[in-house]
Amino acid sequence: MIHGARLFCNEFDVFSASPLPGLLMEATAKQAYCLGNTGEAYAVYLPEGGSVVLDPVVYTDNVEVRWLDVESGKFSGPEELAIQWSGYSGMLKTQKTKGELLLAAPTSSIFTYHHQWIALVTVKK
Numbered sequence: 001m002i003h004g005a006r007l008f009c010n011e012f013d014v015f016s017a018s019p020l021p022g023l024l025m026e027a028t029a030k031q032a033y034c035l036g037n038t039g040e041a042y043a044v045y046l047p048e049g050g051s052v053v054l055d056p057v058v059y060t061d062n063v064e065v066r067w068l069d070v071e072s073g074k075f076s077g078p079e080e081l082a083i084q085w086s087g088y089s090g091m092l093k094t095q096k097t098k099g100e101l102l103l104a105a106p107t108s109s110i111f112t113y114h115h116q117w118i119a120l121v122t123v124k125k
Helices: 002-011
Strands: 033-037 041-046 051-054 062-069 079-082 084-086 098-104 117-123
Touching: 002 062, 002 117, 041 051, 098 117
Parallel strands: none
Antiparallel strands: 033 041, 041 117, 051 098, 062 079, 062 117, 084 098
């Protein structure tokens, strides 16, 4: 666990980030926590796996996500995910109102289902 925490702190600036619990929606995990620098980078902690929807509060179409399995201390490779935008009927495609990014812990087997996961989300500029 200490190794995982050190890896996380090397990749994410915890001391310049703020708690952002209001950006998390539709959590299927028992709990989820969000820390971040709005519009730049976010860390979403899922203590028991599962999934959560993050509103990244930025007008971009893609973000880069890397997952840290806290218990094994291993990062996944980066993957690019598209943000889903919702709006109202009659709106132009360029009018974006609310972004939603589904973050689902990459549980590859029954043994990693309840692992602790951290999603590192970086906004692509």
